[in-house]
Amino acid sequence: MSKLPQEIIVDILTYLPAKSLIKFKCVCRSWRSLISDPQFAKLHLKRAHEDENINRQRLLIAADPLYSVDFEAASDGDHGNTLVKLPYPNAESHNDSFAVGLFLGSCDGIVCILNEVDSVVLWNPSTRESKKLSGPRSSLHKDFSTGLGYDSSTDDYKMVIASSATASTRSDQIMVEVFTLKTNTWRTVQGSLPGITLGSCYGEFWNGALLWLGKQESDAAHHLDVIVPFDIEKEKFMEAVPLPNHFSTAVLSISGNCLCVFGELQPYGSYFEAWLASEYGVKTTWRRLFAVPVDKLCLDCYSSEMWLTKKGELLLDNHGSPGILTLYHPVEDAKKFLKVENDGDPFYESAIYTESLVSLC
Numbered sequence: 001m002s003k004l005p006q007e008i009i010v011d012i013l014t015y016l017p018a019k020s021l022i023k024f025k026c027v028c029r030s031w032r033s034l035i036s037d038p039q040f041a042k043l044h045l046k047r048a049h050e051d052e053n054i055n056r057q058r059l060l061i062a063a064d065p066l067y068s069v070d071f072e073a074a075s076d077g078d079h080g081n082t083l084v085k086l087p088y089p090n091a092e093s094h095n096d097s098f099a100v101g102l103f104l105g106s107c108d109g110i111v112c113i114l115n116e117v118d119s120v121v122l123w124n125p126s127t128r129e130s131k132k133l134s135g136p137r138s139s140l141h142k143d144f145s146t147g148l149g150y151d152s153s154t155d156d157y158k159m160v161i162a163s164s165a166t167a168s169t170r171s172d173q174i175m176v177e178v179f180t181l182k183t184n185t186w187r188t189v190q191g192s193l194p195g196i197t198l199g200s201c202y203g204e205f206w207n208g209a210l211l212w213l214g215k216q217e218s219d220a221a222h223h224l225d226v227i228v229p230f231d232i233e234k235e236k237f238m239e240a241v242p243l244p245n246h247f248s249t250a251v252l253s254i255s256g257n258c259l260c261v262f263g264e265l266q267p268y269g270s271y272f273e274a275w276l277a278s279e280y281g282v283k284t285t286w287r288r289l290f291a292v293p294v295d296k297l298c299l300d301c302y303s304s305e306m307w308l309t310k311k312g313e314l315l316l317d318n319h320g321s322p323g324i325l326t327l328y329h330p331v332e333d334a335k336k337f338l339k340v341e342n343d344g345d346p347f348y349e350s351a352i353y354t355e356s357l358v359s360l361c
Contacts, residue, residue: 010040014047017056018109018126018355041357045108048354049257052310056355059305059317059325060086060111060125062103063340063348068125074338075309075327082338089113089123089130103349105148105159107205109356112148112159120159122148122181122360125353131360136161136177136186147203147210149232157181158232160210162191162198174198178235181360191230191237198228202351204252206259207279208232213250216240225250227261227280244275244286253352255308261286262306262314264294272297274314274330290330297328305350317350 013021013035021044025032034040048056059069066086074082104112104120113121123130145162159179174191195217203210210230215223225247226240243250247263254260258276265271274289289308297316305317309327313336316326325338 010034010043013040014044015051015054018044018357021357022127035357038359041359045354045356045358048356052256055310057307058125058353058355059307059315059350060103060106060353061317061340061348061350065341067340069325069338069340071307071315071325071327072309074315074325074336075311075313083340086125087128089121089125089128101349103202103351104146104161105202105205105210106351106353107148107150107157109354109358110148110157110360111351111353112146112202120179122157122159124356124358124360126355127357127359129360131181133159133179134184134186136179137188143200145198145200145203145212147205147212147230149205149208149210151180151233152208153233154180154182158235160203160230160232162212162230172196174237176230176235189235193228193237193240196226196228196240197223203230204254204259205232206254209238211252211259211280213243213252214240216242227252229280241280241284244288245273247273251306253306253308256310260289260306260308270294274308292330292333296333297326305352307352 021035025035048054055072059071061067061069066088068084068086070082102114104114109124109126111123111125113123115121120133120135121130122133147160149158149160151158161177163175172192172194174193176189176191177186178189179186197215199213203212208231210232212228214226214228216226218224225243227243228240229238231238243261246266248266250261250263252261258278259280261275263273265273271291272294273291275286276289277284277286307315309315312329312331314328314330316328325340327336
């Protein structure tokens with residue numbers, strides 16, 4: 001390959017998984033330099049986002065042991081490559097033990113974690129690189145909305161924590177704390193969401209914004225289900241976007257560069273729907289993918305991560321059936337189950353991430 005032009009070598013390498021590229025750093029000094037280059041990491045990530053034939057999405061399960069799940073391999077019946085055990089991150093010290101308390105966000109292969117001693121840690125499961133953050137002003141708990149996003153204007157990653165105002169302030173005020181990776185600092189900005197209550201979960205980063213689910217006051221019998229976008233560059237809330245239906249429970253997901261919403265319809269326990277949108281805002285157009293009776297699925301209030309595979313199967317990480325992942329094909333009305341070994345808390349956390357070479361330095 002030494003006789004190939006450099007641009008051809010770079011192009012070929014961007015198709016390879018992060019695990020292989022990390023091994024290839026040992027081939028020669030020039031390859032080590034190339035693969036360690038932040039610009040190459042960006043090209044590698046761009047390839048993953050743009051090429052539908054590349055499969056780099058994984059489900060990270062904070063069981064004991066920690067697992068990375070290739071759900072496309074599971075969909076294809078490739079059980080040998082479906083589950084991969086991962087070592088827990090050792091933030092700051094190689095002697096410190098680590099356990100996941102909550103996932104706070106995921107973006108470009110970086111996962112943000114609140115560990116069991118309330119430390120906030122950024123971690124790239126592909127490179128094993130981790131970074132412990134200085135603590136935010138707020139005390140993190142499950143009533144906070146969190147997320148991790150990328151600001152292309154500054155080429156920086158931002159961790160965001162949004163919390164409702166206290167009783168001493170206006171009820172529509174939202175305190176937002178923003179951590180920027182380059183400066184390694186937190187700062188506070190004020191936001192306003194009149195008549196909207198944010199859901200207590202981590203947001204999905206898509207098209208420059210963190211997206212949270214929320215409830216908006218209305219004159220109807222029910223509050224309006226909405227998506228609440230937070231512009232990661234301008235650090236302000238944008239206009240809320242109504243969901244395509246009224247759900248008793250709902251989950252956001254990014255599948256194939258499109259926004260998906262999965263949810264149970266009212267009344268609770270009736271039908272489960274999946275909807276897709278290629279953009280949000282004034283021009284948001286939702287397309288219903290399927291609707292099935294809830295009793296066809298293994299669902300309960302603990303279900304969190306959901307994902308559509310390339311074959312159109314729905315992946316369910318159902319925390320109410322700990323240690324069991326479900327792949328459901330809505331057209332064939334067929335289910336497949338994947339057992340996950342777990343010696344820890346049965347109600348583990350999970351998050352979807354992209355395998356990448358993005359560095360935390």
